[in-house]
Amino acid sequence: MSPTEPIEPTGPPDPDAAPAADALLRVRGLQKSFGANQVLQSIDLTVSRGHVLALIGPSGSGKTTILRCLNGLELADGGTIELADELSVDFTTAPGKKQLAALRDRSAMVFQHYNLFPHKTVLENVLEGPVMVQRRPKDEVTAEALALLDRVGLSSKRDSYPFELSGGQQQRVGIVRALALRPKLLLFDEPTSSLDPELVGDVLRLIKELALEGWSMVIVTHELEFAREVATTVAFVDGGRIVEHGDPKQVLRHPKEERTRQFLHRLLFPF
Amino acid sequence: MNQSAWDLFWTSLGPIVQGAILGTIPLALASFAIGITLAIGLALMRLSRRGWVSSIARVYISIVRGTPLLVQLFVIFYGLPSLGIVIDPWPSAVVAFSLNVGGYAAEVIRAAILSVPKGQWEAAYMIGMSHRRALTRIILPQAARVSVPPLSNTFISLVKDTSLASVILVTELFREAQQVAAFSTEFMLLYLEAALVYWVICLALSSVQSILEKRLDRYVAH
Numbered sequence: 395m396s397p398t399e400p401i402e403p404t405g406p407p408d409p410d411a412a413p414a415a416d417a418l419l420r421v422r423g424l425q426k427s428f429g430a431n432q433v434l435q436s437i438d439l440t441v442s443r444g445h446v447l448a449l450i451g452p453s454g455s456g457k458t459t460i461l462r463c464l465n466g467l468e469l470a471d472g473g474t475i476e477l478a479d480e481l482s483v484d485f486t487t488a489p490g491k492k493q494l495a496a497l498r499d500r501s502a503m504v505f506q507h508y509n510l511f512p513h514k515t516v517l518e519n520v521l522e523g524p525v526m527v528q529r530r531p532k533d534e535v536t537a538e539a540l541a542l543l544d545r546v547g548l549s550s551k552r553d554s555y556p557f558e559l560s561g562g563q564q565q566r567v568g569i570v571r572a573l574a575l576r577p578k579l580l581l582f583d584e585p586t587s588s589l590d591p592e593l594v595g596d597v598l599r600l601i602k603e604l605a606l607e608g609w610s611m612v613i614v615t616h617e618l619e620f621a622r623e624v625a626t627t628v629a630f631v632d633g634g635r636i637v638e639h640g641d642p643k644q645v646l647r648h649p650k651e652e653r654t655r656q657f658l659h660r661l662l663f664p665f
Numbered sequence: 666m667n668q669s670a671w672d673l674f675w676t677s678l679g680p681i682v683q684g685a686i687l688g689t690i691p692l693a694l695a696s697f698a699i700g701i702t703l704a705i706g707l708a709l710m711r712l713s714r715r716g717w718v719s720s721i722a723r724v725y726i727s728i729v730r731g732t733p734l735l736v737q738l739f740v741i742f743y744g745l746p747s748l749g750i751v752i753d754p755w756p757s758a759v760v761a762f763s764l765n766v767g768g769y770a771a772e773v774i775r776a777a778i779l780s781v782p783k784g785q786w787e788a789a790y791m792i793g794m795s796h797r798r799a800l801t802r803i804i805l806p807q808a809a810r811v812s813v814p815p816l817s818n819t820f821i822s823l824v825k826d827t828s829l830a831s832v833i834l835v836t837e838l839f840r841e842a843q844q845v846a847a848f849s850t851e852f853m854l855l856y857l858e859a860a861l862v863y864w865v866i867c868l869a870l871s872s873v874q875s876i877l878e879k880r881l882d883r884y885v886a887h
Contacts, residue, residue: 467787498793509788513806513884523792526802555884575792 417476418443418610419464419579424473424485426459426634433459435634437473441579441627444608448621448642451631452657457614460631461581464612465503466494477501478578502572503581507588508564510556516543516567517552520574528575535574542570546600562593569600580604582613618661622646630654670854677845677855681838681862688837689866693824695759700766700823701816705805707771708778722771729768735829737761742833758830766823773815777808810881817874821867828863838862 417440424437433456441447449457462468464475470485477483477500483493510519520539524530543549546566548559556564565585572580582601586594598620605611605624615621621628622642629639630649638651649655710722729737742757752760781804789799831840842859846852 465791467790495793498791503791505784505788505791507784509782509784509791511785511788511803513810522802523794526798527793557885571792 416443417441418445418478419612420476421460421464422474422476424460424463424475425471426456426463426468427471433634434463434470437634437636439629439636439639441610441612443610445626446605446611446613446624448625448628449612449614449631450616450618450621450628450657451637455631456634457631458583461503461583461612461614464497464579465501465581466497467503469494500577501579501581502575502577503583504565504568504572504585506584508556508561508568510564510567510571512556515553515555516548516559519556519567520571523571523575539570539574542573543567546570560593561589562596565589565597566600569597569604573604578610580609580611582611582615584614584616586615586617616661618646618658630657632657670851673845673849673851674854674858677842677849677858678862680841680845681859684836684838684841685862685866688830688835688840689824689827692755692758692762692827692830692835692837693820696762696827697766697820697823699759699763701770701774703763703767704770704774707767708774709800711771711775712778726768726771729765734761734765734826735832737765738829738833754830754833754835757833758827758835762823762827762830765826766819770816770819773812773819774808777812778804780811781807810885813874813878813881817870817877821870824866824870825863828859 419439419441421437421439424434425432426434437456437460439447439460449460451457459468463470464477469488472486474485475483475497477497479500481493481496481500483489483497511522514522517536517539520543521532521535524535524539525532540549540552543552546569548563548566548570551559551563551567556567559567569585585601586597589597594617598617601611601613602620602624613621613625625642627639628642628645630637630645630651630653632653637653638645638649645654646658649658707722707725710718711726713719713722738758738761741752741761742754745752785803785807786799789803794802827837828839830837831843834840839859842855846855849855
């Protein structure tokens with residue numbers, strides 16, 4: 395399996411098809427409160443086609459909430475999300491079901507705790523969305539799903555149930571489930587945080603391959619080395635704001651903001 | 666036991682088993698099927714974000730669980746006619762038992778739905794499912810596994826409770842036994858015989874329960 399092998403027949407969006415400056419995702423003034431607690435102050439961010447945005451920051455900073463708002467799992471209280479094909483969702487008033495559905499249709503999420511469906515086999519987990527929701531032909535989707543499972547080395551597990559798999563295998567199925575939806579944007583919520591240390595590498599390698607193939611992604615992660623290597627842009631989130639963002643090497647090696655410096659220092663020298 | 670007692674045991678087994686097959690079992694099955702359907706509806710009402718919807722279900726469940734089944738049966742069969750609503754014994758029994766099962770099973774199903782992790786809803790929404798589809802394809806199948814043991818208890822209780830239908834003249838297992846007993850005056854023998862048949866039915870149900878649990882457990886680590 396070479397990192398540049400295209401994952402046909404799904405096929406990632408071709409990064410050369412559009413200029414790099416072509417924004418796939420544009421978020422403006424995104425706000426979210428849980429009761430009196432404002433977890434997102436006013437978030438602005440942009441992801442170009444084929445680019446990877448890594449969100450880093452302390453726990454409770456709001457980075458996972460940003461991701462969940464992008465997929466409509468949390469309803470933002472204000473701001474707009476523009477995502478591919480002229481979809482623009484304004485959250486100053488509660489958006490309709492159709493708009494939320496359109497938002498979910500364009501993105502797919504990989505969860506920290508995998509959230510595979512335990513009563514369905516690996517293959518059924520992957521087929522559920524494309525067949526039951528998107529109504530695509532089952533034969534075609536099955537062939538595609540098997541190719542994807544083969545690619546992540548799990549074709550022999552197609553008829554296994556999630557509990558029979560290791561955490562790393564479950565997460566790779568989680569990634570395949572997301573890819574099979576043919577999203578425009580992939581969302582990763584701390585994809586390796588629940589994994590045993592020796593299983594982290596496989597999952598990170600797979601995500602890196604997808605990034606190299608031109609998939610557009612937003613990744614919430616604590617793996618700084620991974621973010622530095624894979625991300626196009628790193629954003630440091632703290633207190634519900636993006637404190638600073640930019641080139642990974644610059645943000646992670648020479649942060650401008652004191653808060654970023656403190657956070658990185660704590661991660662590098664935990665004791 | 667003397668010879669004539671044995672003879673009575675064997676000759677009365679026919680009508681008692683017939684009462685079980687034609688009365689008790691179909692009564693229990695019909696009431697359980699209707700009751701579970703009602704219970705799913707009530708459980709979803711209880712989980713509704715609209716306060717008044719949840720309240721209606723809560724009051725209903727409270728009434729059903731807070732009043733004796735025998736009284737419910739009497740209200741429907743002997744009480745409703747004074748309002749001009751006359752229902753035959755069999756449908757009266759089905760109505761009473763269904764309403765009763767609905768109230769008890771609703772809380773079981775509600776708890777089972779709540780026991781499915783929130784992440785399952787999120788994954789279902791993530792792949793584009795509507796609330797209804799997430800419920801039917803992802804949440805309820807997982808809730809079913811959790812609710813098999815308590816619902817089996819509900820069903821076994823129901824099978825025994827159908828003996829109450831004898832007081833509203835439904836021909837079922839216990840009423841058959843009562844009739845033979847009154848005729849022969851061998852009360853001890855006939856009522857023990859009725860108890861024995863109930864016990865055999867419940868033993869069979871318990872084994873069905875364990876088969877069902879094994880089947881539904883195939884995707885869970887042990």
